[in-house]
Amino acid sequence: MKPIYLDNAATTPLDEEVLDEMMRFFKQDYGNASSIHRLGQRAREAVEKAREIIAGFLNCSPSEIVFTGSATESDNLAILGVRKGHIITTNIEHPAVFNACSHLEKMGFEVDFCPVSKLGIVEVEEIKKKIKENTVLVSVMYANNEIGAIQPILELGEFLKDKDIYFHTDAVQAVNFLDCDVKKLNVDLMTLSAHKIYGPKGIGALYVKQGVELNPVLFGGPQEKGLRPGTENVPLIVGFGKAIELIEKHKKNIPFIKKLRDKLIDSILIQIPNSELNGSKEQRLPNNVNVSFKGAEGEAIVIALDQKGIACSTGSACSSGSLEPSHVLSALGNKGHGSLRLTLGRNNTEKEIDKVLEILPEVIKDLRKVSGHS
Amino acid sequence: MKYYSKKVLNHFLKPKHLGKIKNPDGTGSTQNLKCGDVMKIYIKVEKDKIKDIKFETLGCAHAIASSDLICDLALGKTIAQAKKIKFKQVLKELGDMPPQKIHCTSLAEYALKEAIKDYENKSAHLV
Numbered sequence: 267m268k269p270i271y272l273d274n275a276a277t278t279p280l281d282e283e284v285l286d287e288m289m290r291f292f293k294q295d296y297g298n299a300s301s302i303h304r305l306g307q308r309a310r311e312a313v314e315k316a317r318e319i320i321a322g323f324l325n326c327s328p329s330e331i332v333f334t335g336s337a338t339e340s341d342n343l344a345i346l347g348v349r350k351g352h353i354i355t356t357n358i359e360h361p362a363v364f365n366a367c368s369h370l371e372k373m374g375f376e377v378d379f380c381p382v383s384k385l386g387i388v389e390v391e392e393i394k395k396k397i398k399e400n401t402v403l404v405s406v407m408y409a410n411n412e413i414g415a416i417q418p419i420l421e422l423g424e425f426l427k428d429k430d431i432y433f434h435t436d437a438v439q440a441v442n443f444l445d446c447d448v449k450k451l452n453v454d455l456m457t458l459s460a461h462k463i464y465g466p467k468g469i470g471a472l473y474v475k476q477g478v479e480l481n482p483v484l485f486g487g488p489q490e491k492g493l494r495p496g497t498e499n500v501p502l503i504v505g506f507g508k509a510i511e512l513i514e515k516h517k518k519n520i521p522f523i524k525k526l527r528d529k530l531i532d533s534i535l536i537q538i539p540n541s542e543l544n545g546s547k548e549q550r551l552p553n554n555v556n557v558s559f560k561g562a563e564g565e566a567i568v569i570a571l572d573q574k575g576i577a578c579s580t581g582s583a584c585s586s587g588s589l590e591p592s593h594v595l596s597a598l599g600n601k602g603h604g605s606l607r608l609t610l611g612r613n614n615t616e617k618e619i620d621k622v623l624e625i626l627p628e629v630i631k632d633l634r635k636v637s638g639h640s
Numbered sequence: 641m642k643y644y645s646k647k648v649l650n651h652f653l654k655p656k657h658l659g660k661i662k663n664p665d666g667t668g669s670t671q672n673l674k675c676g677d678v679m680k681i682y683i684k685v686e687k688d689k690i691k692d693i694k695f696e697t698l699g700c701a702h703a704i705a706s707s708d709l710i711c712d713l714a715l716g717k718t719i720a721q722a723k724k725i726k727f728k729q730v731l732k733e734l735g736d737m738p739p740q741k742i743h744c745t746s747l748a749e750y751a752l753k754e755a756i757k758d759y760e761n762k763s764a765h766l767v
Contacts, residue, residue: 561698562698563676563677563698563699563700563703564700565700565701566652566699566700566701566703566704569644569649569652569700569701570652570653570701573649573653582700590674591675591676601676603675603676603698635658636655636658636696636697636698636704637678637696637697637698637699638660638680638696638698639698
């Protein structure tokens with residue numbers, strides 16, 4: 267039986283069209299994009315075409331796109347590459363930003379981690395209050411990966427645009443659904459990933475606005491203007507470009523995904539007593555559901571659902587190597603012991619959602635029996 | 641290493657010793673404050689032997705499987721034998737598990753020990 271895949275915030279399946287586009291660069295046109303023979307030049311052409319597609323999507327110049335090995339690398343480059351000074355971020359960032367900032371803090375930099383509201387959204391005023399004379403960077407994610415909370419990037423960009431402070435946003439979870447026009451948003455740095463948008467794993471990008479001064483984190487050859495040395499991963503870059511190109515085509519499905527999300531949220535909260543939604547219902551990605559259940563632990567729910575053919579995630583402490591509960595749920599004041607994340611994608615059907623709504627209440631009931639909460 | 645063995649899955653999906661015992665002779669309760677898991681073990685003792693044992697656990701699959709398995713190990717044992725049950729036996733029976741899950745098995749050992757302690761305290765009063 268085909269699994270019901272509800273873990274699209276973790277990764278998305280590779281689109282067939284993306285795979286087809288990439289194959290040529292694995293098989294025939296395998297040249298190094300820096301080589302001057304025709305094989306190399308064909309690879310170069312393909313890399314630059316992908317760069318143009320992504321630049322078009324972000325409304326920037328192709329020269330402002332830097333390809334990296336992952337969104338983690340892009341985030342690290344944005345955080346660690348900026349000149350020394352005070353940094354402001356939030357306490358719900360992805361570990362790629364959060365831990366890079368913590369590292370700088372340990373190295374003696376000043377870092378402020380802004381708290382968020384109970385709904386998981388940072389207040390613009392909170393950020394404003396933290397600005398200091400030596401602030402060099404503000405990094406706030408566009409939408410949170412665990413609870414889908416959409417952050418006020420437009421307002422922050424508007425506020426920061428005239429200041430001598432760089433504004434970075436990790437837009438990895440937002441790309442499928444939200445407007446990523448960097449000019450409209452007034453961002454200086456934006457992180458993107460291919461594998462969250464039906465592209466391949468192992469490729470990311472960082473938008474670096476013209477004039478932004480950034481130091482590399484890796485050192486080597488002159489690729490990507492020296493900001494990310496290493497031979498360009500041509501097939502993956504081509505796949506990334508194609509995945510971005512396909513986003514527009516799929517935007518018409520967003521209302522349907524949102525409808526399925528609301529059906530999931532509303533039905534779960536009605537059908538399952540002692541369940542609660544984590545994060546804002548309104549300022550939320552159209553594909554994200556994150557709920558907590560009293561008397562049922564998150565990882566146990568995930569494993570039980572997996573046995574019934576449903577693939578999803580949890581922010582539970584038990585699933586992390588450190589036994590620490592999710593920092594995002596902790597930031598909302600929730601211990602996260604029973605949290606379940608269901609993230610929808612292009613391929614989900616209403617029938618699948620009905621099936622989940624049939625199975626999930628049973629799973630919770632069973633686990634509550636085990637915990638003595640029934 | 642697999643995230644969970646077949647044995648963990650079996651004990652998690654079909655626990656044999658799930659539930660409460662009415663008027664237990666001993667109850668042991670323990671919580672891991674870090675991960676939030678809560679385990680409760682109930683025992684019924686007859687002629688110094690564990691005649692019945694049940695558990696209730698709020699926790700992950702490994703915690704539930706460990707609770708069920710320690711009940712398996714303790715059932716029918718004398719109190720002296722049951723006291724000697726170590727988490728390493730639970731671990732061995734359940735098979736490989738990731739390092740962060742090993743504490744689930746020691747949580748089970750602790751809950752059993754607490755239940756036995758509770759039984760001994762109660763019976764000491766009776767004497």
